[in-house]
Amino acid sequence: MIAEAGHYALVLALALALIQSTVPMIGARLRDPVLMNVARSTALAQLLFVGLSFGALVLLHVLSDFSVANVYENSHSLKPLIYKITGVWGNHEGSMLLWVSILALFGGLVAMFGNNLPLSLRANALGVQGWVSTAFYLFILLTSNPFLRLANPPLEGRDLNPVLQDPGLAVHPPMLYLGYVGFSISFSFAIAALIEGRIDAAWARWVRPWTLMAWMFLTLGIAMGSYWAYYELGWGGWWFWDPVENASLMPWLAGTALLHSAVVMEKRNALKVWTVLLAILTFSLSLLGTFLVRSGVLTSVHAFATDPTRGVFILLILCVFIGGSLSLYAWRASSLKQGGLFAPISREGALVLNNLLLTTACATVFIGTLYPLGLEVLTGERISVGAPFFNLTFAPLFLPLLLALPFGPLLAWKRGDLIGAAQRLYAAGIVALVSVAVLWAWVRGGSAFAPLAIGLALFVILGALTDIAERSMLFRMPLSISLRRARGLPRASWGTMFAHVGVGVALIGIVCETTWNTELISTLKPGDVAKVAGYELKLDNISQRQGPNFGEMLAHFTVSEDGKVIGTMTPSKRSFTTRAMSTTEAALMSRGVSQLYISLGDTAASGAIAVRIYHKPMVLLIWFGPVLMAFGGLLSLSDRRLRVGAPKPAKAARGLQPAE
């Protein structure tokens, strides 16, 4: 009954999505408030039914009901409870159900908290959201149905892919999907604006919190995925320029550009047409990512199942939505009123530069990812576009972006003072240059560019701090007054600072890890000692252990530095009998923000074991940076101004008072 109820709930959600995609839009056309309000209740009911459906699938996995094909294929009764739950989205059908659940969640959130929106905008946006939902419900029900049953249920399931039996699966896909799908809201708003043929500065403010939320989750999702790959795949790498990773990076780059261009639109009523285009492109790239991962065009850990009919269906969705929205854009964009002009040296000018560089970077990733695929389809020739291409194209684009980054927040709107901004950045620049010189003198080995890149990162960090110091008049006023001023700054300014500092922090991590990373590959017997970067790692013994659904071989290492024992590390290899697969569980030891990393290779007949040992300096900063960025986003999101306009029945006037 659970499976059937879940199945029916999904079908009902489809029926509601169909109503949501038509009735409110007719209502908006006729200015009929009653019909427009249908959007709200259908979106909420859809959320309820999809939630029921998703809950049913989770319950089926927890109860190991193998009469459901999806559970049989991806679960095992001996699997620990957490992996029974995360296994729900560790497979194609379940992950698509998570996708639509999040889509419905965002629809429900707009319905619930969208009181500050004009009725027609909300109705149209939810209508567009209804189209997207309809397409994906049909996709799930017709080609990837998680509720299909087996008449003769087997006694035991086939187990989840062992690589995915990791806590990372609990966090990475939901985060990433919250990001991908969150951009559907900006997309829906953009299409709604095009349909209404009217777009204003207010639109940007209404869309901003949704974009910000999606961007935050996408940032965390990508960082989490990168960390997971780092510790699970056993290669010590954290970014491979793998097409699947690129598929998530492209919407991030476009989304970051959107976030910045929406600010210009909100403040200056300019860049309107461009912002709408970015909103469409960002979600299109999210859809493209879904297509690349889900269609089986690419084979990777993410391609749980490949089936041509699914690929064709998603391609169809992709063509209809991207093609349709871009056609609508081409048709209606010219009718949108153009915004004001502005001087090149100004805050808005700096943001345009940011947009140019980010979208170009996004385009290079797009070409690097799709060109090999296109070539293979057309000529059958297989080429691989890897790190060299991206390093050569991506780095030169990010360099000027980072150089210009500290100037942006220091420039005033409308007409900025570049020399004034430069003067205020003197301190940051000098500190950065001094640290470059010190690093050059102090560090041996590695690329000559590394100290320069670190200097640039420091410039970005200090530049971001300078902005806040300037605005709170630090060192120019008594400390108490400065503190009071700092507290009075809008939260969005603090958010900007944290996000920009995060970029610098991540850059330091990336440069240090790639330049001064030490690697040792060797074969060790129990009792052998390996020396890496000043640490001594002694292999004490190798033991076997039986896990709940796997056998495990553990190697025990004692780590010492200058003769003093500082801890033990136990990397292991797990073999899963049901799938006849094995996974490497690397052992990590953090020393500050640097890490020691051991992963095991094959065992030789002599009892020796191949090990790969890395010392990765500053590696944790790579993920700490994105966390800072997301925290900045959160601060920005909590800014009072984003909630403005929400009618408050009792004390309507309060919402319009100046900031605290």
Add this chain to the structure above:
Amino acid sequence: MSLWFLLALMTVGAIFAVLWPLSRRTAVKREGRESAVYQDQLAEIDRDIAGGLIGETEGAAARVEISRRLLAAADAEEGSTVSSSLRLRRAVAMIALIGVPVLAGALYLHLGSPALPDFPLASRTRAPAAGQSLDQLVAQVQSHLETNPTDGRGWGVLAPVLGRLGRFEDAAQAFRNAIRYDGDSAARRAGLGEALAGAANGVVTAEAKAEFERAVALDADEPKARYFLGVAAEQDGRPKEAAALWQDMLSKAPADAPWRPVLETALKRVGATAQTAPDSAASTKMPALSNDTIASVQGMSEGDRGAMIRGMVDRLAARLKQNGSDVEGWLRLARAYMVLKEPDNARAARDDARRALAANEADLRKLNEGLKALGIDG
């Protein structure tokens, strides 16, 4: 609470979600306004000027810009009229009342399986063993071995059963585990070889042959191993050798040995009788393979032998095309394709088989189960 009651309840909930806003005659006007945003922006300009984010003169200009937008927005808000048509409302209500249940019901009945009960793990383990099928018993033993992978005797019990179920790959693995954890024996080596040959569609591969030879080394009279060594000789194009080996077995075999008839048919196949040794390969009796084939098999490379297997597979496929009611034949074909590493063909065979067997419920179920074991369902 029955399933249908629950589904009906959910349908009512969905319809209610559409009807509810329609029923609210005077929709409360809780609409966000653009003017609110612009008023807030005006206040923000003052803060920006104070913070040095915008120059005094530019700030003044911006204030004019925003005020202009504010006036336009306020005008538009005044000017817009709202109306609600009762006719449309009724139409939407009708769509919800009829469309939602019809659409949801039709789609669900097409896709769902309302007749199937739940089958959670808890109720399964409680079910008495007597009523369980062989498959389920095997699965139970397998899950036991999952947790105790070093139980060699368990593997030894499971392995022949898996072989008989046609799950040759699993059987081979089980035999290997039994040998590893519970000691070597001629019977286990022979069983392993048989499983390997079974997995290769009856072809005694070099790997399988090695196992049979090991079995014979352990026990020179192991009948299964010796029989299969004969088959290997036959498949290598040396029927005389095979016949001699089988003859020898027959002469030593006890009269009640259960495998006597197997040997006799095998001897007939290579053109020798149980009493007389074959005088030539060109015997009057029809061999399983024509002389030409045998000649060509001799000295064949691995690839050529593959081509011959191909030919057999194609013949099987052709036969099934004409008479599609043979479930075992379909499964053999699908397995052959999997062995040949042609999953696309295997899937095509699956689809053809489902079409051919569509009329026969029992056969279809058998087919689906077999396909599942091969991993090409869905």
